[in-house]
Amino acid sequence: MARPVEFDENKVLTNAMEQFWKEGYEASSVRKLLDCTGINRGTLYNSFGDKETFFKSCVDQYNRLGAKQIEATLSNAKLKPWDAITAYLNATVVEVSNKHRGLGCLLVNSLCESINYDKEMKKVVRSSQATVRKALLARAKEAHKAGKIKKGFSAEFATDVILNTLYGARVNSRDGKNAKQLKELLDFTVTSLKK
Secondary structure, three states: OOOOOOOOHHHHHHHHHHHHHHHHHHHOOHHHHHHHHOOOHHHHHHHHOOHHHHHHHHHHHHHHHHHHHHHHOOOOOOOOHHHHHHHHHHHHHHOOOHHHHHHOOHHHHHHHHHOOOOHHHHHHHHHHHHHHHHHHHHHHHHHHHOOOEOOOOOHHHHHHHHHHHHHHHHHHHHOOOOHHHHHHHHHHHHHHHEO
16 A cells, blocks of 8 residues: 655645745746655645645745735734835835845736736635725724825725736836835835825
């Protein structure tokens, strides 16, 4: 009887996630995924399914990292709304490692790559983005209720502006902008919205 293959699932998912994050879904061949994870083809298919299912597992891994950032910032009741929003923007763009900042955002990268050809993948990515939007919107609504958003701006509009800047910052980070430049963009957006 063959022994079950042993591997560190978290490490495999993290390495595969970074491969998808760096090169995208299409460019991440099964061969590249096997090379970066150190598992064989049989283990990949038996443990994670096909490439699309493996990608979804990697998005889940990415979302777990994002959930920790949301928990520490946007979900932190000790922080005032704008402080929580600023802390989240810094945690997800400015304070990440240079390596990860240079990759941009797995969700944004994937949406740009997959939007035109794979409705199922688009759903997975958009669902992940919706989680971020929901957490930001909750804090923006608090700020609005407290009169801390500039007159004429709704909480929904403020959230969309923040997300637009966040996604743009992540694209700019992939293009080489440094942490200081990105922080200036993020801070400008917050300052332009808050009262």
